[in-house]
Amino acid sequence: MAADAAAARQETSMKAGDIMTARVVSISPDVGVLEAIELMMKNHISGLPVIDSSGKLVGMVTEGDFLRRAETGTTRKRPRWLEFLVGPGRLAEEYVESHGRKVAEVMTTEPITITEETPLDEVVATMERRRIKRMPVMRGAQVVGIVSRANLMHALATLGRAAPRPAATDAAIRQQLLAEFDKQFWAPAALIDVAVKDGVVELWGTIMEGSQGEAIRVCAENIPGVKKVVSHLTWIEPMSGMVISDFDQEANGSATSSATSPAPSPASAAAQAKP
Numbered sequence: 179m180a181a182d183a184a185a186a187r188q189e190t191s192m193k194a195g196d197i198m199t200a201r202v203v204s205i206s207p208d209v210g211v212l213e214a215i216e217l218m219m220k221n222h223i224s225g226l227p228v229i230d231s232s233g234k235l236v237g238m239v240t241e242g243d244f245l246r247r248a249e250t251g252t253t254r255k256r257p258r259w260l261e262f263l264v265g266p267g268r269l270a271e272e273y274v275e276s277h278g279r280k281v282a283e284v285m286t287t288e289p290i291t292i293t294e295e296t297p298l299d300e301v302v303a304t305m306e307r308r309r310i311k312r313m314p315v316m317r318g319a320q321v322v323g324i325v326s327r328a329n330l331m332h333a334l335a336t337l338g339r340a341a342p343r344p345a346a347t348d349a350a351i352r353q354q355l356l357a358e359f360d361k362q363f364w365a366p367a368a369l370i371d372v373a374v375k376d377g378v379v380e381l382w383g384t385i386m387e388g389s390q391g392e393a394i395r396v397c398a399e400n401i402p403g404v405k406k407v408v409s410h411l412t413w414i415e416p417m418s419g420m421v422i423s424d425f426d427q428e429a430n431g432s433a434t435s436s437a438t439s440p441a442p443s444p445a446s447a448a449a450q451a452k453p
Contacts, residue, residue: 191297191298191299192297192298192333193294193295193296193297193298194292194293194294194295194296194297194298194301194315194323194325195293195294195295195315195323196298196333197298197325197329197330197332197333198294198315198322198323198324198325198329199323199324199325199326199329200322200323202227202314202321202322202323202324203217203221203223203226204226204227204228204229204321205217205226205227205228205229205239205281206228206229206230206231206281207228207230207236207237207280207281207282207285208280208281208282209280209281210279210280210281211244211278211279211280211281211283211284214226214239214281215244218241223312223326224240224241224311224312224326225238225239225240225241225311225312225326226238226239226240227289227314227321227324228281228282228285229321233319233320234319235289235291235314235316235319235321236282236285236287237281237282237285237286237287237288237289238285238286238289238312238314239281239284239285239286240286240310240311240312243275243284243285243286244284246272246275246276247276248276248277253272253276253277254272254276289313289314290304290308290310290313291313291314291315291316292304292313292314292315292316292325293315293316293317294315294317294322294323296315298330298333301313301325301330302330305327311326311327312324312325312326312327313325313326346401346402346403347403348374348375348376348377349374350403351374351377351379351401351402351403351404352372352373352374352379354401354402355372355374355379355397355398355401356372358397358401359394359397362393362397364390364393365390365393365394365397366383366384366385366386366390369383369384369385370382370383370384370385370394370411371383372398376405377403377404377405377406378404378405378406378407378408379398379401379404379406379407379408380408380409380410381394381395381398381407381408381409381410381411382410382411383411383412384411384412384413384414385411385412385413385414386413386414386415386416387413388413391409391411391413394409394411395407395409
């Protein structure tokens with residue numbers, strides 16, 4: 179059963195090929211910098227794959243490559259002593275990047291690429307780790323698409339407009355929510371109970387962090403068939419022992435808190451969590 183579920187998730191997970199832009203706007207390494215900038219502005223994109231006459235991907239040129247330019251007076255300036263530490267080699271490279279007239283002189287060589295089969299979570303992880311906004315999609319040695327942050331936003335918008343999922347029974351909602359709590363490390367599953375009536379979820383129990391209450395609510399809102407979430411959670415601040423009850427009432431300014439009563443033990447807190 180677990181293996182079948184894992185296989186189903188793997189089959190339905192989105193890949194780079196599902197969201198990529200297939201129309202690739204590229205540029206030659208011998209083209210001038212100003213032409214590259216005009217091409218990016220005309221197509222409303224922030225970067226271009228650089229492809230030579232043989233069709234080989236040789237680099238990427240992006241907005242970041244034009245941040246420090248002699249024309250705008252934004253070249254990097256350092257004290258003399260720091261230039262001595264940086265060394266003439268790196269200083270010479272920076273001069274070429276800020277004064278170069280051709281794409282080949284300012285582009286990033288050996289760009290990071292993906293394939294059409296790269297899972298989206300891997301795409302996002304690479305973007306975050308390498309601090310990049312777009313990656314060429316390769317099929318062998320050929321560039322067949324581009325995946326950018328904008329593509330990820332478009333995918334999210336499309337999924338968000340999908341037809342609503344069918345409403346589940348109250349029992350199914352409760353079972354699925356408790357199962358989700360068990361999977362989340364941050365969720366105090368043993369201290370939380372759930373009651374569901376006509377699609378309205380009521381949350382009872384004890385938490386030790388205010389952020390847990392918000393996360394539990396969001397978790398409930400994402401269960402198919404849930405119409406409303408009402409929180410009766412009690413937040414016990416571990417350091418001070420302050421007790422804050424009824425999160426939904428607190429939002430209306432009518433919550434009560436107690437700093438004089440000691441926090442209950444986990445055992446008693448679990449007992450109090452039952453409706």
